[in-house]
Amino acid sequence: MKISSAEFVMSNSDVAKCPKDKLPEYAFIGRSNVGKSSLINMLTSRKSLAKTSGRPGKTQLINHFIINKNWFLVDLPGYGYARVSKSSKKVFQKFITAYFAKRTQLVSAFVLVDCRHEPQKIDLEFMQWLGENQIPFSIVFTKSDKLSKNKLPDQINSYIEEMLKYWVEMPNYFVTSSSSGLGKEDILNYINEINIQVKKS
Numbered sequence: 001m002k003i004s005s006a007e008f009v010m011s012n013s014d015v016a017k018c019p020k021d022k023l024p025e026y027a028f029i030g031r032s033n034v035g036k037s038s039l040i041n042m043l044t045s046r047k048s049l050a051k052t053s054g055r056p057g058k059t060q061l062i063n064h065f066i067i068n069k070n071w072f073l074v075d076l077p078g079y080g081y082a083r084v085s086k087s088s089k090k091v092f093q094k095f096i097t098a099y100f101a102k103r104t105q106l107v108s109a110f111v112l113v114d115c116r117h118e119p120q121k122i123d124l125e126f127m128q129w130l131g132e133n134q135i136p137f138s139i140v141f142t143k144s145d146k147l148s149k150n151k152l153p154d155q156i157n158s159y160i161e162e163m164l165k166y167w168v169e170m171p172n173y174f175v176t177s178s179s180s181g182l183g184k185e186d187i188l189n190y191i192n193e194i195n196i197q198v199k200k201s
């Protein structure tokens with residue numbers, strides 16, 4: 001899929017105020033600093049559509065972007081940042097839960113994980129929750145350029161092994177790098193295929 005336009009629509013913390021348009025929507029979420037803003041900029045070929053983080057945990061809003069005037073890309077707040085207080089974590093959980101529960105336009109989520117790290121409890125629990133709530137998602141391994149060509153497959157395989165302790169099948173996944181553009185075509189084609197299916201139904 002070629003990106004011919006990518007525009008910011010709105011930010012808010014209330015799912016009821018999100019755009020009313022019935023366009024297919026894809027949400028990007030992950031721990032702070034995982035490389036979400038960089039990935040969104042890479043996918044859309046825009047230098048700063050999503051702001052790359054000066055201070056992690058700062059952007060606690062649901063950010064809507066409209067792509068090619070026919071689908072929404074949603075940048076959700078990064079979770080699990082240590083400096084966020086317990087009470088603001090609760091508020092965060094509430095509005096993210098509400099977003100996933102109520103946003104009928106949502107077609108699929110992308111859960112970002114840093115390919116260098118072992119599976120983190122917070123990511124595993126979040127994916128578990130998505131599964132229990134029947135919300136389709138893919139895993140996006142980020143920053144793959146930071147691992148050597150030999151180390152990368154080992155690291156992905158050990159992540160898969162860990163996932164298969166909890167899942168019957170490994171969820172769909174993409175290996176990406178915002179520096180090299182790896183994974184860009186695959187993710188955009190994947191979204192395009194789903195958009196075609198959604199239009200048909």
Ligand code: GDP
Pocket residue numbers: 031032033034035036037038039051052053054056078142143144145146176177178179180
């Ligand atoms: P966010 O907090 O999840 O939005 O993360 P950012 O996109 O702001 O990235 C956090 C840091 O990781 C920044 O210093 C980025 O330059 C860096 N980063 C993000 N993606 C990549 C990548 O694919 N490769 C490399 N080498 N660095 C990355």
